[in-house]
Amino acid sequence: MAKRAPRRTDGLSREVIVRAATAILDDGGETALTFRALTTRLSTGYGAIYHHVENKSDLLAAATDDVVGRVMTGVVVDGDPREALRTVALGLFDAIDAHPWVGTQLSREPWRPALLAVYERIGGLLDELGVPEPTLFDAAGALVNYVLGVAGQNAANARLLTAGENDRAAFLTSVADRWARLDPGEFPFVHKAATRLRDHDDREQFLAGVDIFLAGIATLG
Template identity: 35%
Template sequence: MDMSATGESGTGRRAPRGGGGGGGDVWLRPRPARRQAPPLTRDRIVAEAVAALDEEGEARLTMRRLAERLGTGSTTLYWHVETKDDVLDLALDAVFGEVAVPAEHSGDWRAEVGALAGEWRAALLRHPWSAAVLGRPLMGPNVLARTEYLHAALVGAGLHGPHLTAAAYGLANYVIGSAMMQAAWASRDEDEARRAADERLRAEHDRYPTLAEHGHLVGKDWDEAFTHGLRYLLDGIAAQLASGPAHP
């Protein structure tokens, strides 16, 4: 699951930053002290940012547009978040907060990991922009709590060291990749795109015989394909555990 110098304006307020370090800074930077609390909360900013991202996507999100949606000025917004990267970090963590995490481990690592992966995928699909911006340091409390749960379940199964890392990354990358692919198809006329793809494969059957014969996923098959793929991954982890101690 990674900071520029802070300027001061003549009014005593911090000057807005124009760039960003690629994300993650918001979790490492202490909240600034204020002489007077502004009429805006971070929770409200995050909720509006998630709504804006759901409606328009990441490319159209700007600090100015977010301030307009909140009915406030940019100066007030910059009291809470310094860059667009801050907003994306906070919004992503809010998405992870939708993933249910049991209070205790059941001892059934496959059921725990499978449920977590399914919940995570569902959250990403509810917010299609989220999977595409996950290539950033993720250090928010919701992300860390769910990552902790995943790692603890795998450690409880008997994985350690590089085996633990490989399993956790493999599962995470599978969830992210499947959500990204499904969201990409959903953003277009899926039926028309698939018809065009099928026509090309039929026309070039000799070059791509396997693809032409077995075709593509259609909308109703996404869930089934995800479930089968996840089972293959979990079967592989189980086979590794059965072969002997999964230690460095």
């Protein structure tokens, strides 16, 4: 019979539990996060965990708040709100790429502190950028939706490629080849875009989209 790992004797904090849950989520996704898996990883009992979190939903939300909170607190505004907005956007993109489950959780519970923090930071920076008050709400909503939508889709695509054991470069080459064979008379843009698709960088394309949004927002008056 296999020996059980010795039960830990030190006290557990909510932060330790949340970070352990994050590691499980990163390794196996949302289905892998169970209280049994968590007690095994932490070498503790159920009671010690339930003392800090109510259920799996509470744990998922707390882990999401933690990941997003670290992005928000890691951005230092140095007098250039435009650059700070790019930094926030890229930080969220990278965080969701590293933790794909975060994007799903943000869309599932939009009232959570994590999403409120994103809206507050992006809205505040747009305000500093001089966006007029009548259009500030719409501008912030549009930019937040772009950032989280593209980041979430990128993470989902990466997960599909991993699950199918496909290499990203090989996948893009395959799609680009199909696009290149399309009739340029019927699909002129897609036909021309085939070359760019093959070699494009996801993060650079994402930031280009942020810059396009900011350029449009700058015209609001």
